[in-house]
Amino acid sequence: MTLRIENLKVGYRHRTVLEGLSPRPVAPATLVGVIGRNGAGKSTLLKTIAGLLPGQGLVHFGDRPLDATQRARTLGYLPQSLPQPSSLLAYETVYSACRAAHGGLDKEQLEQNMESVFSRLGIRELALRRLDQLSGGQRQMIGLAQVLVRQPRLLLLDEPTSALDLHWQLNVLQCVQQFSRELGTLSLVAIHDINLALRFCDELWVLAGGGLLAQGPARDLLTPAVLRTAYGVEARVERCSLGLPMVLCDSAMPAYQP
Numbered sequence: 001m002t003l004r005i006e007n008l009k010v011g012y013r014h015r016t017v018l019e020g021l022s023p024r025p026v027a028p029a030t031l032v033g034v035i036g037r038n039g040a041g042k043s044t045l046l047k048t049i050a051g052l053l054p055g056q057g058l059v060h061f062g063d064r065p066l067d068a069t070q071r072a073r074t075l076g077y078l079p080q081s082l083p084q085p086s087s088l089l090a091y092e093t094v095y096s097a098c099r100a101a102h103g104g105l106d107k108e109q110l111e112q113n114m115e116s117v118f119s120r121l122g123i124r125e126l127a128l129r130r131l132d133q134l135s136g137g138q139r140q141m142i143g144l145a146q147v148l149v150r151q152p153r154l155l156l157l158d159e160p161t162s163a164l165d166l167h168w169q170l171n172v173l174q175c176v177q178q179f180s181r182e183l184g185t186l187s188l189v190a191i192h193d194i195n196l197a198l199r200f201c202d203e204l205w206v207l208a209g210g211g212l213l214a215q216g217p218a219r220d221l222l223t224p225a226v227l228r229t230a231y232g233v234e235a236r237v238e239r240c241s242l243g244l245p246m247v248l249c250d251s252a253m254p255a256y257q258p
Contacts, residue, residue, distance in 0.1 A: 001062035001153055002027055003186055008057035010048040017041040023205055023215050028184040031177055033191050033201035037231050040207040042190035046156045050077040061154055076152030080159050082139045085132035090142045097146040113149045120175050121145055137163045155187040173200040194247045206230050219245050
């Protein structure tokens with residue numbers, strides 16, 4: 001199903017964060033990286049699509065508005081906050097979260113989904129460990145498993161690699177990329193690491209100045225001018241030995257105000 005957003009206005013109380021947001025519709029099986037400086041509205045946008053913040057404008061998924069019923073059936077959302085330490089086993093945490101959000105999934109199918117997700121994420125050894133015995137990065141992986149095991153059609157991930165080392169950053173984004181392509185899931189990932197976004201995302205949304213500065217194919221979109229406007233840096237895009245694009249920052253602009 002296609003995601004269509006038109007003239008979206010979002011914010012907190014009397015402070016508008018994004019206004020007039022109308023990106024081009026996004027097709028299924030697309031991994032979109034939502035990038036921009038701190039405070040640009042990445043988390044706010046995902047929370048609004050997830051129904052956690054009110055917004056004005058149109059958000060359609062498929063041929064109908066994205067309402068509470070459709071969100072419960074089709075949407076998976078991972079916030080920045082980590083699952084809290086508790087005496088629950090990681091397996092129990094994922095199982096109970098999925099049953100609560102997706103009551104129509106039978107036990108056998110749920111257990112198959114869990115086995116697949118734990119294996120793909122490389123966290124099978126964590127399944128029978130208590131959450132209060134896990135590191136922050138490990139709990140972040142369990143939080144991602146809670147979302148993926150439901151096999152949502154629309155996936156919203158807010159900084160899913162923030163607590164992870166290099167190995168797990170690559171592992172998570174590879175898994176999300178495969179998940180999106182194999183199941184036809186449309187995924188929006190708010191991410192700070194531009195080079196990870198360039199490597200794994202099909203498309204980028206660059207937020208700046210209270211709106212959408214740029215949208216397009218990840219490997220073509222970023223230019224020195226876009227990076228200057230979005231981040232206040234003098235930067236360039238080069239190619240590594242594998243032919244992959246990389247952003248190299250040369251300096252911060254002195255007059256830049258975050």
